[in-house]
Amino acid sequence: MARTVKTTCPYCGVGCGVLATRQPDGAVSVKGDPDHPANFGRLCSKGSALAETLSLDDRLLHPEINGARASWDEALDLVAARFSDAIAEHGPDSVAFYVSGQILTEDYYVANKLMKGFIGSANIDTNSRLCMASSVAGHRRAFGSDTVPGTYEDLEQADLVILTGSNLAWCHPVLFQRLEAAKAANPALRIVTIDPRRTATSALADLHLGLAPDTDVALFNGLLSYLSENGYLDEGYISRHTNGFEEALGAAGACDISRISEETGLSRQDIARFFDLAARTEKMVTVYSQGVNQSVTGTDKVNAILNVHLATGRIGRAGMGPFSVTGQPNAMGGREVGGLANMLAAHMALEDPAHRSLVQSFWQSPRIADRPGLKAVEMFRAVREGKIKALWIMATNPVDSLPDADGVAEALKLCPFVVVSDVTRAADTMDYAHVALPGAAWGEKDGTVTNSERRISRQRRFLELPGEARPDWWALSEVARRLGYADAFAYNGSAAIFREHAQLSAIGNGGTRDFDIGAMADLSAGAYEELPPFQWPARAGQSLHDSRFFARGGFFTPDRKARFIAVTPIELRKRERKYPFVLNTGRIRDQWHTMTRTGKTARLTSHIAEPFAEIHPEDAAALGLRDASLVEVKSSYGAVIVRAQISDRGNKGTVFVPMHWTDQFSSKGRVDAVVAPETDPHSGQPGSKFTPVSLKAVPARWYGFAVMEQKPELRGIDYWAIAPVANGFRLEFAGLEAADFTDLAGRLAGGTLAGAEITSFRDDASSTCRMAYWQDGKLRAALFFAREPVEVSRAWASGLLRLEAETPASRLRVLAGRPAADMPDNGALVCACYQIGANQILNAARGGACTTEAIGQLLKAGTNCGSCRSEIRGLIETVLTEEKTNDGIAKAG
Template identity: 75%
Template sequence: MTDPAQASTIKTTCPYCGVGCGVLATTAADGSVSVKGDPEHPANFGRLCSKGSALAETLSLDDRLLYPQINGKRESWDTALDLVADRFAQTIAEHGPDSVAFYVSGQILTEDYYVANKLMKGFIGSANIDTNSRLCMASSVAGHRRAFGSDTVPGTYEDLEKADLVVLVGSNLAWCHPVIFQRIEAAKATNPALRVVVIDPRRTATCELADLHLGLKPDTDVALFNGLLAYLAEADCLDQSYIDQYTNGFDGALAKAGPVDMAKIAGQTGLSAQDIALFYTMVARTEKTVTVYSQGVNQSVVGTDKVNAIINTHLATGRIGRAGMGPFSITGQPNAMGGREVGGLANMLAAHMAIENPDHRELVQSFWQSPSMATRQGLKAVDMFRAVGEGRIKAIWIMATNPVDSLPDADDVAMALKACPFVVVSDVSTAVDTLAYADVALPGAAWGEKDGTVTNSERRISRQRGFLDLPGETRPDWWALCEVAKRMGFAERFDYADASEIFAEHASLSAHDNDGQRDFDIGGLADLGRSGYQDLDPVQWPVRAGQPRRDSRFFAGGGYFTPDRKANFIAVEAVAPRKRERTYPFVLNTGRVRDHWHTMTRTGKTARLSAHMAEPYAEIHPDDAASIGLADAELVEVKSPHGRVVVRALVSDKAQKGSVFVPLHWTDQFASTGRVDAVVAPETDPVSGQPGSKFTPVALSRVSSSWYGFAILRDKPNSILSDYWALAPAPGGWRLELAGLESTDLQHLAQELGGSAASEAQILSYEDSAGGTSRFAIWDGVHLVAAFFFAAQPVEVSRQWAASLLETPAMTGVDRYRVLAGRPPADRPDPGAIVCSCFQIGANQIADAAKGGADSVEAIGKVLKAGTNCGSCRSEIKSLLGALNEKETANVDIAKAG
């Protein structure tokens, strides 16, 4: 796709979160790729987070699925596609259209999504197509539709910079949407009036920017925002004119909220009455208020009610659709919004139309000229896989997602797929746990290869452009779907030459019989043609044909998409969170870490991104750890009635008492027992169908390990015979955490893990029987093959120093024996745990710089460069400096007391 004689730069879009950052991908003459932010893209203006900055490091083909497979054996595309079409057609003929299903992903492009939805709903005739976006933003969709009559995000990113108060609810922006966090951080630096409130049970990195942190009890958001609605009414802060002209149901919502009772709200939320009053006063006095919410709101069995409780406060004050104000849902995936636009959810139709509306169904069917239109909503994700397990769904096509790891009650999902008569998996990687259950595996195009569009959280459509040739026999997902559709007898309606033709049809449908009656309208883009599509600049919808562009915000002057064009206040009730049984007294919360993404099929390829968090962990409050006799860095079991994980304990006062946080990323590819969604309960919101991934009652118990180990390895081990392990890439090889429940021959284990080269290499060893410590280093000449550090307690060794040894030749015997010391020599100080991924700067380096007078984030940047590239680590640097300052103050106080 590029001239090999010269470098070529392509504008494309980042494939990670819903921020939708523009990327400049440059392919050099030698084929190497470099990535930087696009300074002209209005989502990021050149900024990229740590993950985006490392995209070029994730493009290797070492684990790519390159050819179609049937039962694990390579086959031709024709053979594989014939089988898929025949089995789906046969299953439909014997058991009806609802016996088959598609489970797709916010990782696919809008054009892929469109074709999948069209095939399932309009030609197979079932709505059994759902997406992993159900797991991250379905409650927001449901809340929007209840309040606005449509799934409309009213505002834009610019509102976050124009606001005087930004309220972040259940949103760790600093880690999960770093570029948006950086935009708010920059706005706060230039606008002294801007205040930030963070509402989150955990004290996350985002709290470093907060003027107020409200660490409420899990799932008590409705109580807090119902109280705010009542307070706004009692404080005479309502926009009565807006309420009267543009809304319905205010009196009912206010009555359900009840009178302001600070003591009661404090009891419900666990917050102090003083902090609640401060928050309410800040909102009441600040017209330009934006409420940003994400997974802490959506991933709840009362998620839709949380969304509407937030929206109610904005409708009541008329703070919606104008610059610097409004409710704002931040999506988790790069194309969650595109999936919503084409009807990728089981309860929606294409172009934001409603499947329950017969007029909408007729409109879409006539446009598609389809033979058999779905007449009711299909099964949502959790129910879909329950139906697979029960045998009601007999054929399923899973595309660009990993439900064996990412769905709640994940072990049951695995069992369901194992029993399913026919499973198709389209993916780019062989290192995906779900692939083990595939009868047919289809190799999809990956980021950098595929061509299409995505829509970000502010309704901005951007192009993802290919800049790499398709490797092997990989193909775009839309192509595979169309080929199956043709084989099922629908060739005429799925005959697209390329993605531009699919986009044109999608845009035409959005405008078909619309006339302003529906929010989603990009009819102005329907006639772009192939060249116009190729050159399409980022654009926010709506883009109506024949109409001048207007302010892209919605609802400042009403114009909702309900039958009477008025918004609906939704009366929501604050219900007590689910009770914790005595057997399961803690609450499990799951979420992301800064430098990893979903199930790590991309970020798990790069040592730089693994340096920050290299193994799964459980963040536990010190009091809770003490109650079960657990020390920091020991192993802890987190168990529910559904499953268990064993992970590293991270004892921290940033955790709330009674709660435990375990990140969602680790799979069987990277850890022995780290699949946390096996523990998560499959309970869902009754309106949205979204799982409550932030609240599962669990039990915690200390795992009594006989020994612990840490290793660095040149070669990836084929198998790891250890009760506990966690594997991650390191510079020049791999790093491995180990632990065993019973004593074992540690030298033999080291030789096994060292691989075939270990039998012929020089082995150096050190053992301290009294201290329970042993170390082994395996050398091939001056090059280290592997090094192992074992102890009776969690191993205290500088991980960053040890990992660097694989790329550091040892020229003398002294150099080799230094490895066994387990610490760097005096001329190579230990950098400590990595804080800045871009420049590999550790906590010890930051602490040393602070002692030398670098007492601010900016000063650290000048001395070490940390925080000056992607900026994702700035909040952690600030937190670390704060902790160092507190420690220094405490030492001074002790000295004075002495």
């Protein structure tokens, strides 16, 4: 009998509810949970494809020591011994944990408790440092606590939504869909996007501000001054509930729109329009994400935004407030338990002796960390310098995701002892593990996560643990037991950990701290199993009510007043002659982090299948770069070679490269090897949106494209990018030296196609060669070579494997590189949810479906997560432009 379990999506911080149904034969299907208040049944393309990522082909299923299978006892004994030896010889600060927003709150809690309360060091940090540490620091400076004041409903109740440094359409698609629906329901709602690039989100905007990188402080300081000079301040709120306003206003300076225009690169007209909208619209929400946080001035950017909301009293009321949206499913849960190196559990302050005493007493621990530990970039620098002797990495891939990634790899190579807990072998970091521990994956885990609006949801198990995989909290507890702390870590399940976490949140609180879920402190195992999503605070003895913060003050500073923070724009780093461009990194629509999950499904790789550099047309022309040629992006730290994508979406002098590709999927696409390890001085968050780089055309002698049933051997290929397709793989590749295409095809095909029938076409004059391999009457591989980037319909070719073609004529059609008239080409994938291509949408628009709604009714495209709607609009505009041009020609004739 089929069994359906309510759980939570493991991707972004929206925290969507999921219904996972497992059939008696083991097949799993997923759909959105209509009852979950984060998504009301909606899922994005990644969430919709979750069932396709559950394969075990790449799973780490047993503990390993130095690459050899070991028992759990052997592995854990060794971990405990090496950590114990390092602590005894070099002190507690010689060991470290580097964990992740991918683990559950219960895992996070145990890791933090073991490191800070029993080992006695604060050397535990998380990959969440890379995405929201500046927001944490800004909140704590202004509010006295890391409090997100608002809720998702505020986006639907606002009359002005400012999206700054947030490509909501691609990075938080379900939240974007809620905003899109709100705009349709309320035509008065205005949307402003602030981003150096015109992203998919900008298509919904009434105003796009393409400011120069890292000039946000100048813009929001200017807005603060404009509000003051034109009488739009809430003087009562400022006097009753805040301190430091005059200092912040003085630092902002006069509202000189010409100066602000010069600093930001924006037109005076656009600045004036933005300031007027923000001044006249009371119900205003400012949503910000990585474009704000991932900066060496990220904390100041956050406080410049918070200053505006505090100055107008637009905080904590319906449709009003600053809103940080997180990148990971449990970035917020990690913050709640003190998963950052400078925080204590339950939103308590590591620097506060009273808080340290309270936590130590509650844990009954022998010691408590009394100073901040090493933040992520500092931690791996310390590893490289030999200061960290033992490191435990859990559910994250720092060899690909941290800046100066080659330096991180070198650090791990030098580290005396590295433990990696993960679900997959296919992570570049796994190559550096002395001990590899098999963790539980999504579908096997059991615990809680917290989304961006402070909503705690259950992630429930619906699959059995495969092999010897175990939850992370269990492995941590077992090591704690071996270190002599058995009584403090005698958990019998995640419910017991959650109860302890809830109890600690209420101890000594009484409303003096924001985070309090004391109402859950006595939750039974059964009640925990059935726990519905809820927002904190959930204080014992109090009914859940309006969950917004700060409408009537009540901040968590000593005097309960918010603090305005005086911030000034920094002088932008000058671009060196050697590195004249600015590199910006970020996500694409259908991929997630380093692709260890999303890279397993053809549905998600078919939208964008290889790494690219988005380059302004004027820059490309000056460099001699053509669309689809190869380009080297290089900094003083490292280089990548990726496909050139010529586009005016970004400003001249900037280049955008996505963050996802690793050595598992491309030859040289690890863009974080290029990113500078410069960090914000307050938050320690790296500035992943601004690295000076050079661009150089890569002189490829030839290009290739292939679809193959078997994964090819890629050693010796100068450039390659691989992705799954139905029944096999697709491969983009290129070479810097002349090659014998017949020999190269044979080497790529390998021994699996020995004896295959080969259909081929060759034109030496144009250096064109095409070969198709057939066995048992079915296509097993097709390879296309050319002097220029190969002109083949990728979407069509990716569906050819196992095609039956008996006649020579039908086989030759494959070599044509595009379908015959009786085999329509759907075009490049646009809608991943329903697998709808660009040509299908263009044809529908030419047939009269000239709105996104009409396309949705006809093809379903854009009706699920909605993240493809901006692309659909662009295609419709193409058709409408064609029709206007044709009409003009007809009238002229």
